[in-house]
Amino acid sequence: MASETTATxxxxxxxxxxxxxxxxxxxxxxxxxxxxxxxxxxxxPSFGGLSQLETILYLSxxxxxxxxxxxxxxxxxxxxxxxxxxxxxxxxxxxxxxxxSNDGLLYVIPTVLVICALIGAINGIGVTVFNVPPFIxxxxxxxxxxxxxxxxxxxxxxxxxxxxLNDLMQSRVLGIPSPIWLLIAFGALxxxxxxxxxxxxxxxxxxxxxxxAYVAGLPRRSLIGxxxxxxxxxxxxxxxxxxxxxxxxxxxxxxxxxxxxxxxxVVGGSSILGGRGTxxxxxxxxxxxxxxATILSALGIGQGWKTVMEGGVILLALILLRDQVFDGLRxxxxxxx
Amino acid sequence: MVEASPTFEAPRRRRGxxxxxxxxxxxxxxxxxxxxxVVYIAVxxxxxxxxxxxxxxxxxxxxxxxxxxATFVILQGGFDLSVAGTxxxxxxxxxxxxxxGAGGALALLGLSLLIGITVGAINGFIVAYLRIQAIAATxxxxxxxxxxxxxxxxxxxxxxSDFIVYELTGSLIDRLPIALVIALAIIAxxxxxxxxxxxxxxxxxxxxxxxxxxxxxxxxxxxFLAFVWAGAFYALAAYMLAAQTSTGNPxxxxxxxxxxxxxxxxxxxxxxGGRGGxxxxxxxxxxxxxxxxxxxxxxxxxFYTGVIQGMIMILAVLFSAAVHxxxxxxxxx
Numbered sequence: 001m002a003s004e005t006t007a008t009x010x011x012x013x014x015x016x017x018x019x020x021x022x023x024x025x026x027x028x029x030x031x032x033x034x035x036x037x038x039x040x041x042x043x044x045p046s047f048g049g050l051s052q053l054e055t056i057l058y059l060s061x062x063x064x065x066x067x068x069x070x071x072x073x074x075x076x077x078x079x080x081x082x083x084x085x086x087x088x089x090x091x092x093x094x095x096x097x098x099x100x101s102n103d104g105l106l107y108v109i110p111t112v113l114v115i116c117a118l119i120g121a122i123n124g125i126g127v128t129v130f131n132v133p134p135f136i137x138x139x140x141x142x143x144x145x146x147x148x149x150x151x152x153x154x155x156x157x158x159x160x161x162x163x164x165l166n167d168l169m170q171s172r173v174l175g176i177p178s179p180i181w182l183l184i185a186f187g188a189l190x191x192x193x194x195x196x197x198x199x200x201x202x203x204x205x206x207x208x209x210x211x212x213a214y215v216a217g218l219p220r221r222s223l224i225g226x227x228x229x230x231x232x233x234x235x236x237x238x239x240x241x242x243x244x245x246x247x248x249x250x251x252x253x254x255x256x257x258x259x260x261x262x263x264x265x266v267v268g269g270s271s272i273l274g275g276r277g278t279x280x281x282x283x284x285x286x287x288x289x290x291x292x293a294t295i296l297s298a299l300g301i302g303q304g305w306k307t308v309m310e311g312g313v314i315l316l317a318l319i320l321l322r323d324q325v326f327d328g329l330r331x332x333x334x335x336x337x
Numbered sequence: 338m339v340e341a342s343p344t345f346e347a348p349r350r351r352r353g354x355x356x357x358x359x360x361x362x363x364x365x366x367x368x369x370x371x372x373x374x375v376v377y378i379a380v381x382x383x384x385x386x387x388x389x390x391x392x393x394x395x396x397x398x399x400x401x402x403x404x405x406x407a408t409f410v411i412l413q414g415g416f417d418l419s420v421a422g423t424x425x426x427x428x429x430x431x432x433x434x435x436x437x438g439a440g441g442a443l444a445l446l447g448l449s450l451l452i453g454i455t456v457g458a459i460n461g462f463i464v465a466y467l468r469i470q471a472i473a474a475t476x477x478x479x480x481x482x483x484x485x486x487x488x489x490x491x492x493x494x495x496x497x498s499d500f501i502v503y504e505l506t507g508s509l510i511d512r513l514p515i516a517l518v519i520a521l522a523i524i525a526x527x528x529x530x531x532x533x534x535x536x537x538x539x540x541x542x543x544x545x546x547x548x549x550x551x552x553x554x555x556x557x558x559x560x561f562l563a564f565v566w567a568g569a570f571y572a573l574a575a576y577m578l579a580a581q582t583s584t585g586n587p588x589x590x591x592x593x594x595x596x597x598x599x600x601x602x603x604x605x606x607x608x609x610g611g612r613g614g615x616x617x618x619x620x621x622x623x624x625x626x627x628x629x630x631x632x633x634x635x636x637x638x639x640f641y642t643g644v645i646q647g648m649i650m651i652l653a654v655l656f657s658a659a660v661h662x663x664x665x666x667x668x669x670x
Contacts, residue, residue, distance in 0.1 A: 079472070081595070132654050133608040135416075139595055140647035147643025155640070263476060272470040304491070304587075307484030315477035318469050 022278055025269030025321055029284035033291055040295045047298065054177065060290035061183040062245075063260055064283050066238040067268075068190050069231025070261040071282045075194070075207045076224045077274030078134035080231045082123060082142035083261055085149070086116050087254030090239020092149050095249040096159035105162045113236050119145055120232025124225030138228075150251060157249045165244035179241070187283055194279045203227060208275035260289055267317045288313070363617035365657060366604050370624045373631055381634040387512050394516035395506045397626040399424075399578040401520050403593050404600035404618040405527070406570025409563040411601055413542040414610030415464060415471040417564065420571050420597050422482025423456045424590030427575030429486045432495025432585020442500045449572040456482060457568020461561035479594075486587040495585030505580040516577070520619055527615035539563060543610025599650050600625050605657035612661065 037056070040047040066083050073080040090112055097108045119141060126137040160166075171178045194200040206213040206223050214220045238257065243249040262272075268285030270277025292313055296306040378384045403420055410417040427449045436444055456478060463474045505515055530536045538559045541549040550556045578589060604621030606613025628649065632642045 126651065130655060131658065132651055133602075135598065135608055136602045136650060136654050139598060140650040142647075143595070143599075143643045143650075144647035147641055147647070150643070151638065151640035259476060259480070262472075263480075266470075266473045266476070272473045302488065302491070304484050304487030304489075307487060308481050309484070311477045311480030311482075311484060314480065315463070315474070318473050318477060319463075319467060 022269060022276070022281065026278060026281045026284055028321070029268060029281060029288055029317075033284060033287045036288075036291045036295060040291075040298070043295060044298050047295070052294075054180065056287060056291050056294060057180045057183060058177055059294070060283075060286045061179050061186075062238050062242055063257060063264055063286040063290065064183060065186065065241070066231075066235045066257050067261045067264040067282050067286050068186070068194075068279055069227075069234030071265045071268075071270055071277055071279060072194065072203060072227040073134070073231045074262075074265050074270055074272060075203050075274055075277050076227045077207050077210070078127060078224065078227065079138065079262070079272075080123065080228065080235075081135065081138040081258065082119065082145060083231065083235045084254035084258035085142040085146040086119055086232050086235035087239040087242065087257055088249070088251055089119070089145055089149050090116055090236035091243035091249035091253050092153055092157045092239075092251065094240045095157060095161050095243045096153070098162040098165075099159040102162045102164045105164060108162075109240065112240060113233055116232045116236030116239075117229050118232075120229035121225065123232065124228035127228065128221040128224050146251075153251065155251070157251060160248055161240070161244040165240070166247050169241070169245045179245075187279070191279045194277075204275060260286075263314050264289055267314055267321075269321055285317075288317075363604065363614060363620055365660065366617050366620040366624060366653075369653070370620050370627065373624060373627050377627060377631045377634065380631070390512070391507070391514045391516075393627070393630065394514040394520070395581050397623050398516040398519060399574045399581065400593065400596055400600055400622040400626060401619045402523070402570050402574035402577060403597045404604070404622040405523055405615045406567040406574065407597045407601050408604075408606055408613065408615045408618040409539065409566040409570070410471070411543075411606055411608060412610055412613060413539045413560055413563045414546065415560065415563065416475065416608075417460065417567050418472060418475040418594065419456060419460055419479040419482060420567075421590035421594040422479035422486070423453055423568060423571040424575040424578065424593050425486035425587055426456070426482045426489070426590075427452050427572045428579050428589040429490035429495065429585045429587050431501070431576065431579040432497055433490055435496045435498045437498045438500055439504075441498055442504070445498075445501065446576060449576045450569055451572075453568040453570070453572025453575075454565055455568070456571075457565040458561070460568065461564030464564065465557040465560035483588070483590070486590075490585050490587050493584060493586040497579045497583045497585070501576075501580045502583040505577065519577070520623075524616045524619060531614060535559075535562065540611060543607075543612070545611075596622075596625065599646070602650055603653045605653070607661075 037047075037053060040052065041049075066087060070080055070083060093115065094108055094112045097111065098104060123134075123138050123141050126132045126141070127134050168178055173181055192200075194203070202213070202218050202223055205216070206218060206220055210220055213223075235254070239249070239254065242253055246253075264285035265277065265282050266272055266285070267288060268277070268281030268283070270281060289310065292310060293306070296309060301309075381389075383389055403424065407417055407420055430452060431445050431449060434445060434448070436442070460471075460475055460478055463469050463478070464471045467474075507515060509515060509518060527536075531540075538549070538554045541552070541554055542556050542559045546556055549559075574593070575590070579585065582589070600622035601613075601618045602608065602621070603624055604613060604617030604619070606617055606621075625646070628646065629642060632645060633639065637645065
């Protein structure tokens with residue numbers, strides 16, 4: 001399974017000028033998103049402007065938050081299937097604890113996030129200490145957590161998020177909606193964390209080659225475990241923000257984010273085998289999926305064909321963003337000395 | 338997922354059921370299933386009535402077939418998320434084409450298999466020949482199939498012909514549910530298949546891709562065929578699901594996505610490939626469905642059945658890994 005990860009490594013690139021495939025992927029995705037937004041003017045005259053960009057950024061922000069955690073877990077050769085349940089926990093728990101008042105805000109958010117982090121820690125311990133395959137571990141934990149929130153709410157979630165949070169989701173700062181500022185801040189912070197911090201480099205190293213990382217003295221278990229904790233934290237945050245945005249929580253609120261979170265990471269050029277990926281690419285993937293969905297909705301295409309086309313775009317992205325294609329592109333542009 | 342050291346374990350013959358045999362066969366899950374069945378019979382006096390047995394097997398069969406299909410892909414080291422989409426697609430196709438009588442049922446079975454095999458072949462082509470990661474590729478094809486299912490049937494509805502609904506969910510000679518006969522037939526099929534070259538190749542590729550290729554196995558073709566078999570079994574699952582629910586639902590396959598993998602894991606088939614089998618997965622699926630009945634009979638609130646299901650899944654994986662580990666240590670390989 002791991003044989004493809006090193007598909008680009010055999011050629012010696014030390015002396016040749018190197019265009020990183022990552023840069024090409026990310027540029028391609030953002031180019032595609034820009035093209036789609038501009039071209040969508042053909043669909044509807046109200047499209048293609050800044051207001052549409054605003055809507056897309058706003059709608060995709062939820063997907064971006066949970067996709068960051070998913071991306072980190074995929075980076076260390078895992079997969080987090082508990083994302084949907086943890087989003088639900090974040091939303092349901094915050095709504096019922098806040099119960100429509102601002103009073104407890106300061107303790108509710110940390111409490112909810114700590115509970116989510118604990119769920120992530122259970123995932124991490126199961127995967128690293130007990131060697132349960134990530135797919136099984138996170139799926140089982142997801143089922144358990146969902147079942148617990150079902151029991152906790154008795155089937156019908158109660159309560160509302162704090163009005164302050166709801167206002168925040170609708171407020172504007174400098175003419176731009178606050179959630180978009182939040183998205184920009186989150187994006188900048190997490191890009192630094194994943195691609196430019198020593199922590200991110202260590203995660204990449206573990207994902208690239210766990211044995212080598214171990215030999216090099218990296219704390220493999222705690223690094224992998226930390227990715228699951230961060231993923232659960234991100235999912236919890238997504239849940240809180242979603243509940244604030246929709247002014248209430250439902251038990252199925254996370255379902256629409258599990259597969260898209262994986263799709264955004266994969267479309268964004270990360271390898272599902274781990275060891276390669278950028279958060280900027282993931283954001284691009286999330287934007288691409290959201291843009292596509294809004295355009296297809298505006299076209300008045302039925303849900304069925306819309307879904308078919310979304311799947312088609314993911315498949316197309318996978319086929320086009322393969323290493324072989326990049327090797328071909330590089331061979332065209334880069335002169336080997 | 339961790340790359341194994343490139344040693345190739347030659348299959349060895351042993352006398353009696355060794356620890357390795359127990360680890361590699363469906364032995365454990367059959368025992369777990371038997372224990373659960375005893376508990377169920379003890380707490381639910383009506384468990385052995387003809388109706389109860391029939392409905393238990395009818396409920397379990399679609400998941401058994403789906404898990405059997407997924408096992409082909411997982412054994413050779415892949416993943417197939419398209420199970421949910423394929424089941425939805427075939428399910429609605431059957432519901433919008435009510436062909437009556439035995440001939441109609443046979444025609445629909447043929448059409449279902451055709452759809453399943455086509456989806457499987459597309460998956461197999463993308464994964465084995467275009468070299469795209471299985472999880473990512475089948476995620477895309479699953480979404481496409483779900484979309485197509487919605488195109489065919491917008492909302493739950495449609496009509497499944499009487500022959501399929503009544504004849505295929507009944508019993509033969511008084512007390513032998515047809516669903517059980519089908520499950521036993523699949524087990525017999527796998528017992529034969531796993532002894533043929535095709536079956537051995539599947540396991541060999543799952544154990545060590547490079548070694549399999551070096552020993553002359555066509556790895557890409559083995560991978561491709563695994564997806565085709567999987568598609569055919571998903572189609573059968575959808576066909577039996579239509580017989581059981583007697584209606585079409587464009588999201589009929591969604592519950593199968595996680596349950597299928599849960600059943601395979603419970604059966605002890607290793608994720609990453611090389612160990613396990615279809616028989617184990619069929620018992621895994623049966624155990625999962627029986628467990629719901631047992632928990633219900635024991636009075637566990639339906640809200641919390643997921644907690645116990647999840648825990649049993651993790652424990653089953655841990656237990657099966659421990660037995661395998663012990664077998665390896667004692668086997669002295």
